[in-house]
Structure formats: structure tokens, C-alpha cells
Amino acid sequence: MIKTPQPTAASALSPLCRSIATVSISGTLAEKLAAISAAGFTGVEIFENDLLYFEGSPADVRRMAADHGLAIVLYQPFRDFEGVSAERLARNVERVKRKFEVMHELGADRLLVCSSVAPDAIDNDALAIDQLGQLAQAAAQAGIVTCYEALAWGRNVRTWRHAWKLVDAVNHPNLKLALDSFHTLSLDDTPDAIASIPGNRIGFVQIADAPKMQMDVLEWSRHYRCFPGQGDFALADFTAQVVKSGYQGPLSLEIFNDGFRGAPTAATAADGHRSLLLLEALTHEELAKEKDTTGATLYTPPAAPTHTQWQFLEFAVNADARERVAGLLDKLHFRRAGQHRSKDVTLYRHGSAAIVLNAEPDSFADAFFQRHGLSLCASALRVDDARLALERAAGFGYQPFSGRVGPNERVVPAVQAPDGSLNYFVNEEPGKPTLFEADFALTDVDGPTEVGPITGIDHVSLSLPAGSFDSWVLFLKSVFGLQASAAVLVPDPYGLVRSRALCSVDRGLRVVLNASVDQHTAAAETVRAYHGTGLNHVAFSTGDIFRAVTEFEAAAVPLLRVPANYYDDLEARFAMPTDFLDTLRQHNLLYDRDEKGGEFLHAYTETLDQRFFVELVERRGGYDGYGAPNAAVRLAAQARQRARAAREQAE
Amino acid sequence: MIKTPQPTAASALSPLCRSIATVSISGTLAEKLAAISAAGFTGVEIFENDLLYFEGSPADVRRMAADHGLAIVLYQPFRDFEGVSAERLARNVERVKRKFEVMHELGADRLLVCSSVAPDAIDNDALAIDQLGQLAQAAAQAGIVTCYEALAWGRNVRTWRHAWKLVDAVNHPNLKLALDSFHTLSLDDTPDAIASIPGNRIGFVQIADAPKMQMDVLEWSRHYRCFPGQGDFALADFTAQVVKSGYQGPLSLEIFNDGFRGAPTAATAADGHRSLLLLEALTHEELAKEKDTTGATLYTPPAAPTHTQWQFLEFAVNADARERVAGLLDKLHFRRAGQHRSKDVTLYRHGSAAIVLNAEPDSFADAFFQRHGLSLCASALRVDDARLALERAAGFGYQPFSGRVGPNERVVPAVQAPDGSLNYFVNEEPGKPTLFEADFALTDVDGPTEVGPITGIDHVSLSLPAGSFDSWVLFLKSVFGLQASAAVLVPDPYGLVRSRALCSVDRGLRVVLNASVDQHTAAAETVRAYHGTGLNHVAFSTGDIFRAVTEFEAAAVPLLRVPANYYDDLEARFAMPTDFLDTLRQHNLLYDRDEKGGEFLHAYTETLDQRFFVELVERRGGYDGYGAPNAAVRLAAQARQRARAAREQAE
Incomplete structure (x- = not known):
């Protein structure tokens, strides 16, 4: 079905149009645009390579986007514009004019220019102001708005404040500021004064989340960005600042994520759209707390x-x-x-x-x-x-x-x-x-x-295919308002398992997600057994785990055996009475203690049907975790159990 | 078959015993020891967690190792020994004595102590010397040799020079220096003066390679180490220094690698052993160049x-x-x-x-x-x-x-x-x-x-399952003496592909290895089609690619179509005569140019049997690469071809 073409100029956009860069999802350009439209976005950034590899003209891309009801809100084909020699600048102006022609064909009226990263970029604000001014003039002639963005790894300009200083000095309607949450929050820079920028001087806002990582910021940005709500950045704070400035252009997801590049196109686009809705909802809450009403158009x-x-x-x-x-x-x-x-x-x-x-x-x-x-x-x-x-x-x-x-x-x-x-x-x-x-x-x-002895359900733990991990995080956060702790890597004898716990504010609902990095871990075997996502275990809570295990041992519940060496190490790590340690050892109980003295005692049954098992947990003194230091011991014991079962089957 | 137990004390080792830490490979401790022995190692480091999760005593581990003819050459159960308060030191001495007992049971006589990483570690060399002296005295009583190693992320001690300064000052036979190539080479520190340390004051040498990466050194070390020859470190230089010092203890692989944790145990151990052999061979060559004969016991x-x-x-x-x-x-x-x-x-x-x-x-x-x-x-x-x-x-x-x-x-x-x-x-x-x-x-x-028009075979490109990538690197390096360029990530529309080229010194033999990171790339589909590793393409060389494609077009060779936008971009990137560009466009030829002006012209056939295709390449002016900037264009065109074929099949 061919829809009637819609106007695609960004100027015709409603406030806070939801957009996504084509680089954020997998597939051919045609597949991407179809999925982006189906997910509910109204805007799209065409990534230059997607145009380059496309078997058709920019005008064909414009028509295809329009058929999907998508406005092309941004194009970013240019790097290292400013901080160059006069001769180089002249070449850059010529080149950017050719790009403006492509943009006219595309029907895109915003051009993103990132701060120079060239090693020889000249560190001179006056020069940059002059050269960005020339860019603005060329853009004015072409009817294009250029948007200048500070890259976190820019050669001379790395913060939004610095970029804004230059844009403000140029003072031209065809040069505006572009913001990207990643570049600000990855540097632990504060977005606090963004609200003080006049909203109409902000030309574009890109949104990306990311897990906190200790690594080179360029590598981090190129491989580990994720949708809002899937990472660790305080994005509602950032977005509240943007909204308070009076900015009314697109909020656009620009996500470089190695996983997304290989994930199903439609499902990833759908997650992207709901992640923006969730971000808007959280931003609205943020603003409502301050009795600020600028967020009236946000999703609630x-x-x-x-x-x-x-x-x-x-x-x-x-x-x-x-x-x-x-x-x-x-x-x-x-x-x-x-x-x-x-x-x-x-x-x-x-x-x-x-x-x-x-x-x-x-x-x-x-x-x-x-x-x-x-x-x-x-x-x-x-x-x-x-x-x-x-x-x-x-x-x-x-x-x-x-x-x-x-x-x-x-x-x-x-x-x-x-x-x-x-x-x-x-x-x-x-x-x-x-x-x-x-x-x-x-x-x-x-x-x-x-x-x-069982009082209720403490938590449920799921084994997921790696590709659906972040979808689940978004599901639990958006539907139930759960909070996520940071992801951890747990060593199984046959590989690593990524694990992340989510819980409600009142701790009434706890879910642990596991996805195997490798092929032969218990979590991977579970996913194979279920042909997809499945229950890893249910943890039942008890107020008296000693009573519980004693009762269950008497009832012949098959409890997982814990090696003696574990208890020797426990003794070395935690001071504890000998009889307490003996009781733990006797009942195959695992133990953890947090910094405030909260304690976690837990035991596991053997695995049923090579699928799931039951955990018994007793939380003491406000312990809020899941015994993560013991996960490797449990996984090693389960691997031995699997090996034993396989041997018995072979015999 | 049970072998006769062998003496396991490290003192009984032959010079340069080959060893590996159990953390380097996957599996249960029993599986690891069997694989390590089968691979040809004579020594093993027992990683503490492997002992902890083992369902048996340290003496059982000793017996199991001895049955496999393996000496337990090192144990490292201790962190943050030095740079502490007097009270804490007393506790540390008590704890380390308990660990000495475990070591006696294990039959291990070397204890590794890493430089403190605790945020409150006291930065005072005199204090560290005093406390390491007390460690040496306790070790002497227990008949243990302690080996002190500088971690690259140590709080106060980060270089081998600093660690050696402390060890030298303690001047006690039961405290020696431990070296780890990763900690030295990750910091771009030079190993040049290691040869000047008396060899008998070096207690242990760990070897790890790694790809050069811009990231936090701790994360890099914990996840990305690899076997010698698989990464980018100049390990033969490092090892030559060690050999010249007169050191005669084990060379031990300590590899923290996320991929190895999930890889088959026996194959990984075998690669580890041959990587040490290759390192010894290269070290021997290094020493021979200097007419140094200290490397006489190295593998040649x-x-x-x-x-x-x-x-x-x-x-x-x-x-x-x-x-x-x-x-x-x-x-x-x-x-x-x-x-x-x-x-x-x-x-x-x-x-x-x-x-x-x-x-x-x-x-x-x-x-x-x-x-x-x-x-x-x-x-x-x-x-x-x-x-x-x-x-x-x-x-x-x-x-x-x-x-x-x-x-x-x-x-x-x-x-x-x-x-x-x-x-x-x-x-x-x-x-x-x-x-x-x-x-x-x-x-x-x-x-x-x-x-x-075809003159010969330029290169062969293989598609590999991700898990065998590093095995192939080692195979081509060790058997043929090929040199590897750095690995690159190539974007396919459906995910990322890791690619690495290897070639002989005279460029007579070139092989390109590809492994898909994601499930649905062309490389992944190829691996599925072959049920394993398979040919991705053969590149034939020609001295006149214009003649070649003209002839082959006339012969109805199905050549891959390249989108017009590619040529617009090519024009923007490289200055070139219009008729040259037109000829490229007309014949679906791809183009690259290196910094010295060398040129690469190439074309592809469509894919045969959903398996492999043929490339035609012309190298001009000493171009030495493979047209990597064009890989994404080719992959996008191939993805379209696959989609078209799938549609036609469906119709």
C-alpha cells in the first residue's frame, strides 16, 4: 500500500518529534525505514553510509521516507569543518555546498557538524567562530540550518558549553547548537545550564544512553551506546534541561551498538520508540516535581x-x-x-x-x-x-x-x-x-x-537469548517501573553469563535476567532446552532457612552440594562463629554479607528437567542483593551435576 | 590410564618449563588438567577459584595434577599484602600462613603476591620493603618462595622496575620478582633492562599477549588477553630480556579472555602450548640476531x-x-x-x-x-x-x-x-x-x-566461526611464518564482521580471515552453509582490471552491481579524472588509494551456491591492503542480492 506522500521538511514538525538515526538498527535502508515507521517514529536521521550503499538517488530515499510518513530531520555527512587553514576552509565550503544539494534532494533541512577531531585542528576560538560563521552564511543561501555539536573526543571543543560559546558568538540563525546526551554524560559533564540556552538556538537534540564503562570514550560511544533506560545515564535530568530551554525540535536516538547491528530490525526499532516514550514520561515526572509545566507535550x-x-x-x-x-x-x-x-x-x-x-x-x-x-x-x-x-x-x-x-x-x-x-x-x-x-x-x-517455612516469592530469574536482554530491561522498567542495578558478568565453568537484577521501589517484585555470552554455559543450555527465553529459577523466601533446609532434607528434596573448599574460603573472608560455619557447611548453604552487615543465606535444589531449579533465600538486616559472589560456586556445582547426568545417560 | 605420579615440586623443573594458569581455559578443574597435560604442558598454575569450586581437597588436586604429569608451579590466593597498617599486616601474615598450608597440600612452592590495589594502600617504599621482608621471613619458615609482581593498575607500584627496587632492597632468598608481560607492555613500558636482573632473583614469569586497545587497563587485562602471537605485543623482545637475565623457571600463560572461557577446552589448551613454542622460536631468532646464546634451551x-x-x-x-x-x-x-x-x-x-x-x-x-x-x-x-x-x-x-x-x-x-x-x-x-x-x-x-587477464591468486578469504578465529591466526603464523595486520570490524547490514589479514614477508601468500560477530551477516550465513569454516572468496590478481572486467562482462560473468551513490562519494573523497571515475562506474569497480598513492581496483562476481564469490584485483604502486573501506559497500550489495534471491525463491 502506497500512502500519500507527506511534507517532509523538518520545519513542518510538531514539537518534540520522535526520531531515530538509521545507524541505530540493522538491515537495508528500505527495511530500516519500514521498521522505523511501524514503530511509531515520525522522524528519521539518514546516516550517510545508508545513503551511499542504497541503490537509488537521494530523491528516491526522500520518496520512500515520505511513503512511510517519515520526515528526514537530519543529515550528517561532514567532519572536521572548522579550525582549518584558509585554503582548507575554501575546500570545505565547496564540499559542504555539494552536500547541501544532496540535502535538498533528500528533503532534509538540518545538517549536523561535529567539532573537529583532526590532530592538526587549530585551537583558536576566534578562528572557529569565523569559520563557523562562513558555514552559516553558506547554509543561509541554501536554506539549511547547520547544527554544531561538541564531540566528547573533539580536538579542541569537547563540551556543550564550549560549542555553545562558539555558536552564540557566531550569532546567525543558520547556525544552532546540537546536543547529544552521550557526549555530555560520558564526560560526567553537567547538563544543568542547558535550560538557560534560548530553545530556538538549539537546532537538534540526540539522545543515547550507555552503561557506565571504564574505557576510551570514542570506543565506548561507537560500540556500547544503548536506548534510554537500558544504560546508566541520568537521561531524564538531561532531557528536562532541554525541555526547559524551550527547544521544540526532534528528540532523536543515535545509537551505535554492536548488538543492535545484528538484532532483528523491527523489534529493535519498537524498543527504540518505547524507550523515547519512557524517557519522556520520566522527564515529565522530573519536571512535575519542580512544578515546571514546560513538559506539557511530553508523553505521560x-x-x-x-x-x-x-x-x-x-x-x-x-x-x-x-x-x-x-x-x-x-x-x-x-x-x-x-x-x-x-x-x-x-x-x-x-x-x-x-x-x-x-x-x-x-x-x-x-x-x-x-x-x-x-x-x-x-x-x-x-x-x-x-x-x-x-x-x-x-x-x-x-x-x-x-x-x-x-x-x-x-x-x-x-x-x-x-x-x-x-x-x-x-x-x-x-x-x-x-x-x-x-x-x-x-x-x-x-x-x-x-x-x-516458605513465606513467599523472593525473585524470579530468567535465562534469555543474548539479543533480548535489553528488550527485557526496557519491558520491566516501562511496564512496572522497576529499577535496574548495573549488569555483572558471572563466570560459569563454560563461559560468561551477563546478569542484571531489577526490582520495584518497595522490593515487592524482583526479577533477575541472565544471558549467556558463550555457547555452553548453564544459561545457554537452558535457552536451548526452552527454545528461547525460559525460567532459570524461582527463589522462595523464608524467615528461617535452617528450619527450611532441615525440613526439606528430611523430605528428600535434592539439594545442590557445595564443595568443602568454599567454606574454608568463607571462613577466611568473613569472621563468623565456628558453629554457624558448620551449620552452613552441613546444609550446603551459601552465604554473603554486605557492607552494612546485612546477610544473605541461600540454598539451591538440583535442576529439574534440565531447565529450572528452586532457590531458598533468607535475607537478614536489609540485605538487598542476590549473593552474586556465590554465583560462580553454584554454576560450577551445577556444571558437575550436568556432567554427572550426561555420564549416567551415556552408561 | 593412570600414569605414575611424578615429582611435582617446582624446584624439580627443567629450565623454562611450559606452564598455563587454569583460568586460561574453560571447563571443570578435572577437564582443565587433562587438557593441559594432553597439550604438552609440564606445569600449571592453579587459579584459586578453580580450587574453591572443586569437590575435593588440595591434596586431591595435587594427586590429579601428578597423575597428568603436571607440576603445580604457582598459587596466587593473596592480594593487598603490603602498604598496610601494622595491625593489618599482622592479620595478613596470619592469613598467608594458612595459605602456605594449602600450598603444602597442593605441592606448590611459589606464591604470587601482586602489588596492592587497595585505595588506602600506603605509598611508602620503606614500609613496603619492611612488610615484604616479613612476608619473606614467613615464607622461609614454610619453605615457600614468594614472588612479587607489579600490577599495571597497582595503587603505588605499577612497573617491574619499582617492584624490582623493593625486592632487591628486601634482599631475601624467599622473595623474588615476578614478571608479567601484560603489565609491562600494556603500559608501553620497556622491558629493556630486565636482562640486567640476576636471573635467580626472578621467581616467576607470566606471559600474555593482547590486541592494542584504547581502554582501561584493568578491563583490558581481565577480558582481552590472548595467547602469544594472537595479539599485538612485542613478546619476543620481552622474553629475550627474560632469557638473557639467566632466569630458568617456568614460562606460564595467564590469559583472561572472555572468548577462551567459552571455547572448547582441549583445542584452547593445544593453542596455548603451540603459542609458547612459537614465542620461544621467535625469541630464539631474536637472540640469534644478537649472537646471544642464552636461549639454547628454547624451542627451535x-x-x-x-x-x-x-x-x-x-x-x-x-x-x-x-x-x-x-x-x-x-x-x-x-x-x-x-x-x-x-x-x-x-x-x-x-x-x-x-x-x-x-x-x-x-x-x-x-x-x-x-x-x-x-x-x-x-x-x-x-x-x-x-x-x-x-x-x-x-x-x-x-x-x-x-x-x-x-x-x-x-x-x-x-x-x-x-x-x-x-x-x-x-x-x-x-x-x-x-x-x-x-x-x-x-x-x-x-x-x-x-x-x-588473470595473472594468479592474490588472496584467499575464509569465513570462520567466531571461536576459531584466533586458532587460525596462530596456525598461519606458526606454520607459514605469516605476519598479521590488526583486526578490523566491518559493518554488514545485518551485523559486524571481524576481519584480519595475514601475509608472508614477500607477499606471495595472503589470507584474510572473517568471523561474524552477529547471527545474520553474509559471513555467518556462509558458515552456516558450509557447516563450519569455509571459503568466502578467492581474489585473482590481474595487471589490467579494465581489460579483465570488459572480457568477463562479454563472457556474461555475473558481476556484483555497485550503487551510483558510491561513485559520488568516491569523487568527493579522492580527486580523480572524470573519465577514470566513469570507467569505474561503468564496470562496477571499487577503488581505494593509500597514503603513498598506491591504488587498489577491484570487482566482485555474484555469489555462487550462496557460498563463495570471486574477486578481481589490480594493485598499483605498492598498495598493500584489501580495500577495507569498500567492504561495507560490497556487503550491502551482497545483502541486496541475498534478499532478491530469497524473494525470487518465495515467488
Whole structure:
């Protein structure tokens, strides 16, 4: 279907048009433009190489963009303009005029010029001002707005303040300031005074996030940028400054990321768009705190739920798998608490932890089981307002889902997570039947009669294909408002695993994401077993882990064995009473302590179906981590378990 | 099979024992020790975590190592010993005594102590000398030799000179200097005066290479070290200094490499061992140049061939594939030059380029075809002395191969490359029949009657699985003595491709290695098509590329189309006459120019069987590269070709 061509001049843009540079995603130019449009962007930066490699003219690119409803908001074909000899300047002016012609064909009216990086660039502000002035004059004749940006590794100009000083001195309507969050925040430079620049003197704003890294800033920029919300930069602060300046041009993602270059085009573009929405929402919150109203045109979704916790985890099973999972739950002293009123679905409970085993034929769970085998097909999250939570998720572009509902069953709003599993939003209203009461024939209506050692679900840990890691971070941040800790690399005996924990402000919801860097780690094997993303483990919380492991040992729960050397090292690292250490050793318990004295005691079961295992955790004194120093010990023990299983199978 | 336990004390070592740290390879400790022993090492450093995660005692580790004939030459369980308060020192001495006990159990008599990295480490050489003295005294009581090493990111001590100053001042037989090539060469520090240290005061020498990178030295060290010869450090210089000092202890590889952590254990260990052999050989050459004889105990293989060139490329084909390849060769004006005397093998020639198509049933080529389909199953290299070349290759641990030979056929020495393909070594002796004369019924015994535009083989480019990239670098460097240029990242529309060129000193042999970082690049598709390493393309050289492409266009050779925008950009980048540019455009020729004015003109055919293509290259004025700036244009055009083919198949 060919759409009617739209006007593409950037001057026709609405305030804060959302844009992305074509370099940010994979594919041919045609594939990129289609995906960028489908994701919801209205603007695009054409990266010079994408034009160069394209089998058609700049006018063809303009038509193709217009057919997709995209304005070409920027072109950046020029480097090292200023700080040069008079002779070189004359050549540069001639060259830039040729580029202006290309821009006319492209229908782009903004040209980005970065501060010179040439080793011989002359360090003389007066000269730079004069030469940028000549650029502005040439641009005025061509009807182009040039935008001057400080590169963090520029030869002489490295900060936005310096670039602004030059632009301000030139004082010409065809030379404006360009800002890029990466260049400012990578240098730990403050964006604080950006608000004081007149908004109409800012010509363009590029946005990029990045993980904090100790490396050369050029390399960091070229390979590790990511979408807002996926890295560690304080981007809402930065963007609030931009908005307060009165700037009304595009916010444009310019992301150089090695992973994105090989990731699926459409999914990456969609993540880019929702990352801008999330950034706008957070910027709006930032401004609202200051009672500043300049952010009125920013995207504002319903607020993220303030309290979130697991209501239940739902596993897709068949009869065989149900028997194995039910067997483990039984040993962990879960009780069979109810049977679904109309479906082959069983509810197990222990403390506030609830597990649902779904064997209903021809259901979503069934389809999930066909594809992934025994797997976590849905997570139900208890929120303040389920309808608002769904609205928020849908606003960020996640697909709402409606399943088959039987008589008397509650309609539960849900969205699909990046792996296609469901996230239900549940809220219970006073005086009405609970979800479990509505859907299940409960065997213990008034709550548990026995009280076991498990109190609830502490966290859920997922194994992901490497390419979906950042998509999940964005999903959990945007839908649930979770906060992410920095990613860590964990050594498995067969390679490295990237791991990142996210949790809600009140710590009611904790999710750990793992993606293997290498082919043969436990996390990689898990992804293979599930044919995609899958549950790595569920951690149940307990207030008394010694009681819990004692009970579970007696019930023949297969607990993972921890080598004796681990305890010798523990003794060397932490001062602790001998009998305490002995108890840890005796029960294969792992231990960690934080700087404030908070303690973490945890144990693992062996792995079920080569897929997932159960962790038991006791947090003491406000410990807020996940025992990361012990991950390598656990992974080594699991590798031995896998090797043993493989040997037994071979024999 | 259990071997008789060997003495494991390091003092019993022969000079320059070859060792590796267990952290350098993947697997469980048991798997690591088996692989290290099988690779030929006689020493091993036990990394502390490997002991910690092991389900057995230190004495068990000692026995396991001894069963494999391995001495445990070092243990490094201690950090931040010196530069501390008196109270902290007392604790450190107590702790290190416990570690000495573990070392006694392990049978290790060398302890590595790195310079302190603690932010509060006291910067006072006198204090450090005093405290290292106390360490030496404790070590003397335990019969342990402590080795003090400057970490490149140490708090106060960062260079080997500084560490040596402290060790020399302590002046105690139980405190020696430890050297690590990474810590010296990463700082661009010179190893030049190491030779002046008395060799018996050096306690341990660790060796690591690394690619030159602009990044934080700690991160660089922890993730990017590699085996000697795989990186960019001048390690033979460093090692020559060590040897000249009179040091006679282990040379030990301590390689922190993210890729090795996920790579196959045995193959990585084997590469490690041969990388040490190669380093010794190069060090020996270094010393021989100076007429220094201290390197007498170093490994000295037969010299690498001084002149190497392609004799022929041999493709595994069946009847169908032969028809397609022969069709392309025919269009490229290769002539059918001979038929093998006893096998279903045909020879094609054009200029000095020779291609052999092998369809012999039940042969090595047949097995290769079964596994990889149409593929390059062997490369024959013309060398000065084939027997010596084979000896050299076998000495580095590459597998010699003997195939079935018919009557009157020449026995051709060969080794297997890392992908299992063969490398034949051929030398022709005056007055004897050439290989082609011996093996083939030649149709043009006196050489070609017609002279075509192709003069020979310029280079061969391979697509590799990422994990085998560094193995190939080592193979080509050790067997043929090739030199490697720095690796570059090339952007394919669907991801990044790592590429590295190697060539012989006289430029007679050039090989380009490519490994895809991402899943869907052309290089990744090629690896999938071949089920492993495979030919990416063959580049034929010509002295007149305009004549060549004109001829080949007339012969309907399918040449890759280059977008018009490429030529507009070329004009902007290089000053060139309009008619020259027009000729390039007309013939879809790519162009590059080096800083000295050398020129590279090249063109590509479309891809045959979704596997490989042919490049035509003309080098002018000593151009020594491969047109790297044009790789992205070519990859984009190939991506379009693939997409077109996929569309046509779908229709």
C-alpha cells in the first residue's frame, strides 16, 4: 500500500518529534525505514553510509521516507569543518555546498557538524567562530540550518558549553547548537545550564544512553551506546534541561551498538520508540516535581504501580511434567489448594507463594507447552489498579492479551512479555471475591492450616537469548517501573553469563535476567532446552532457612552440594562463629554479607528437567542483593551435576 | 590410564618449563588438567577459584595434577599484602600462613603476591620493603618462595622496575620478582633492562599477549588477553630480556579472555602450548640476531619458508557442483589444463592460478564434500622445502596427513588446518617432473597458448566461526611464518564482521580471515552453509582490471552491481579524472588509494551456491591492503542480492 506522500521538511514538525538515526538498527535502508515507521517514529536521521550503499538517488530515499510518513530531520555527512587553514576552509565550503544539494534532494533541512577531531585542528576560538560563521552564511543561501555539536573526543571543543560559546558568538540563525546526551554524560559533564540556552538556538537534540564503562570514550560511544533506560545515564535530568530551554525540535536516538547491528530490525526499532516514550514520561515526572509545566507535550502514561508483588506463577505442563513439578512442590511442602472451576488447572500454595500448573488443552498454556515444553507461561502480578497497569503497558506498545474465560471466572488484563509469555495484572477489591476464589474451587478457603517455612516469592530469574536482554530491561522498567542495578558478568565453568537484577521501589517484585555470552554455559543450555527465553529459577523466601533446609532434607528434596573448599574460603573472608560455619557447611548453604552487615543465606535444589531449579533465600538486616559472589560456586556445582547426568545417560 | 605420579615440586623443573594458569581455559578443574597435560604442558598454575569450586581437597588436586604429569608451579590466593597498617599486616601474615598450608597440600612452592590495589594502600617504599621482608621471613619458615609482581593498575607500584627496587632492597632468598608481560607492555613500558636482573632473583614469569586497545587497563587485562602471537605485543623482545637475565623457571600463560572461557577446552589448551613454542622460536631468532646464546634451551623449529605462494586450490565437488564451478571458471577464461592420472580430479589454469576440482569417490575430498558440500578442501602451497615445512608444522602440533596415492603420483606432505582442510606443501626440483606433470595428463604441457587477464591468486578469504578465529591466526603464523595486520570490524547490514589479514614477508601468500560477530551477516550465513569454516572468496590478481572486467562482462560473468551513490562519494573523497571515475562506474569497480598513492581496483562476481564469490584485483604502486573501506559497500550489495534471491525463491 502506497500512502500519500507527506511534507517532509523538518520545519513542518510538531514539537518534540520522535526520531531515530538509521545507524541505530540493522538491515537495508528500505527495511530500516519500514521498521522505523511501524514503530511509531515520525522522524528519521539518514546516516550517510545508508545513503551511499542504497541503490537509488537521494530523491528516491526522500520518496520512500515520505511513503512511510517519515520526515528526514537530519543529515550528517561532514567532519572536521572548522579550525582549518584558509585554503582548507575554501575546500570545505565547496564540499559542504555539494552536500547541501544532496540535502535538498533528500528533503532534509538540518545538517549536523561535529567539532573537529583532526590532530592538526587549530585551537583558536576566534578562528572557529569565523569559520563557523562562513558555514552559516553558506547554509543561509541554501536554506539549511547547520547544527554544531561538541564531540566528547573533539580536538579542541569537547563540551556543550564550549560549542555553545562558539555558536552564540557566531550569532546567525543558520547556525544552532546540537546536543547529544552521550557526549555530555560520558564526560560526567553537567547538563544543568542547558535550560538557560534560548530553545530556538538549539537546532537538534540526540539522545543515547550507555552503561557506565571504564574505557576510551570514542570506543565506548561507537560500540556500547544503548536506548534510554537500558544504560546508566541520568537521561531524564538531561532531557528536562532541554525541555526547559524551550527547544521544540526532534528528540532523536543515535545509537551505535554492536548488538543492535545484528538484532532483528523491527523489534529493535519498537524498543527504540518505547524507550523515547519512557524517557519522556520520566522527564515529565522530573519536571512535575519542580512544578515546571514546560513538559506539557511530553508523553505521560498512567503512573507505574506503586506496589507490585507476585500473585502466582503459572507453568505450562502436560500430565507428565505436572507430576514432576507437583512432586517437587509436595516435597517443598506446598499444598494443593484448589482446582480451576472450568479448566485443567491446579493451584498450589505455601505461605504467600502460589504456583499454578496449567494442563488445559487448546489453551495459551498448551500452545506454550507445545513450543517450550515445561515452562513458565505466565506471571500474575498483584498491582494497585489492573486496568491502569494494562493501559500503561499498552501505551508502551506491549500487546494486550485476552484469553478464553469460563463462567464465573474473572477477566484478567494481561500483556505479552518480550518472550511471548503473559503478564497478568491482578487487583483485589475489598468485599469482592479474590481471583483465586472466583476461578478456583478452593480446598482451603480460609487460608493455610499448616504454616511451612516458605513465606513467599523472593525473585524470579530468567535465562534469555543474548539479543533480548535489553528488550527485557526496557519491558520491566516501562511496564512496572522497576529499577535496574548495573549488569555483572558471572563466570560459569563454560563461559560468561551477563546478569542484571531489577526490582520495584518497595522490593515487592524482583526479577533477575541472565544471558549467556558463550555457547555452553548453564544459561545457554537452558535457552536451548526452552527454545528461547525460559525460567532459570524461582527463589522462595523464608524467615528461617535452617528450619527450611532441615525440613526439606528430611523430605528428600535434592539439594545442590557445595564443595568443602568454599567454606574454608568463607571462613577466611568473613569472621563468623565456628558453629554457624558448620551449620552452613552441613546444609550446603551459601552465604554473603554486605557492607552494612546485612546477610544473605541461600540454598539451591538440583535442576529439574534440565531447565529450572528452586532457590531458598533468607535475607537478614536489609540485605538487598542476590549473593552474586556465590554465583560462580553454584554454576560450577551445577556444571558437575550436568556432567554427572550426561555420564549416567551415556552408561 | 593412570600414569605414575611424578615429582611435582617446582624446584624439580627443567629450565623454562611450559606452564598455563587454569583460568586460561574453560571447563571443570578435572577437564582443565587433562587438557593441559594432553597439550604438552609440564606445569600449571592453579587459579584459586578453580580450587574453591572443586569437590575435593588440595591434596586431591595435587594427586590429579601428578597423575597428568603436571607440576603445580604457582598459587596466587593473596592480594593487598603490603602498604598496610601494622595491625593489618599482622592479620595478613596470619592469613598467608594458612595459605602456605594449602600450598603444602597442593605441592606448590611459589606464591604470587601482586602489588596492592587497595585505595588506602600506603605509598611508602620503606614500609613496603619492611612488610615484604616479613612476608619473606614467613615464607622461609614454610619453605615457600614468594614472588612479587607489579600490577599495571597497582595503587603505588605499577612497573617491574619499582617492584624490582623493593625486592632487591628486601634482599631475601624467599622473595623474588615476578614478571608479567601484560603489565609491562600494556603500559608501553620497556622491558629493556630486565636482562640486567640476576636471573635467580626472578621467581616467576607470566606471559600474555593482547590486541592494542584504547581502554582501561584493568578491563583490558581481565577480558582481552590472548595467547602469544594472537595479539599485538612485542613478546619476543620481552622474553629475550627474560632469557638473557639467566632466569630458568617456568614460562606460564595467564590469559583472561572472555572468548577462551567459552571455547572448547582441549583445542584452547593445544593453542596455548603451540603459542609458547612459537614465542620461544621467535625469541630464539631474536637472540640469534644478537649472537646471544642464552636461549639454547628454547624451542627451535625448522625455519618458516621464506618464499610461499599458492600452487593450487582444490575444491571438493560432486558432478553437479563441478559443472557449476567449471562453468564459472570457463567464463573467467580458465582452461581445462589436465586430468588426474588415476582419480576423478580435473585441473584448471589461468596465468599462474590453478584450480583443482576433486570429485573422486571415497577420497578425502569426498568426505569433505559429504560434510561441507561444495567447498575448498585443500590448499597447496609452493615452498622452498616441503619436508622442512611439514616438520615445522608437525612440531607445532598440527596433524600430518597422508592420502591415497596412485602409481606415478607424487607423495605430497600435508597437514590439517584448524577446520580439517588440508595444506599441502609442494616444492619443485630442477630436472624433475613438476607436481602437475607427475599427477596429471596435461593438455598443455608447454604452458598456456592463450594469455588471459588473470595473472594468479592474490588472496584467499575464509569465513570462520567466531571461536576459531584466533586458532587460525596462530596456525598461519606458526606454520607459514605469516605476519598479521590488526583486526578490523566491518559493518554488514545485518551485523559486524571481524576481519584480519595475514601475509608472508614477500607477499606471495595472503589470507584474510572473517568471523561474524552477529547471527545474520553474509559471513555467518556462509558458515552456516558450509557447516563450519569455509571459503568466502578467492581474489585473482590481474595487471589490467579494465581489460579483465570488459572480457568477463562479454563472457556474461555475473558481476556484483555497485550503487551510483558510491561513485559520488568516491569523487568527493579522492580527486580523480572524470573519465577514470566513469570507467569505474561503468564496470562496477571499487577503488581505494593509500597514503603513498598506491591504488587498489577491484570487482566482485555474484555469489555462487550462496557460498563463495570471486574477486578481481589490480594493485598499483605498492598498495598493500584489501580495500577495507569498500567492504561495507560490497556487503550491502551482497545483502541486496541475498534478499532478491530469497524473494525470487518465495515467488
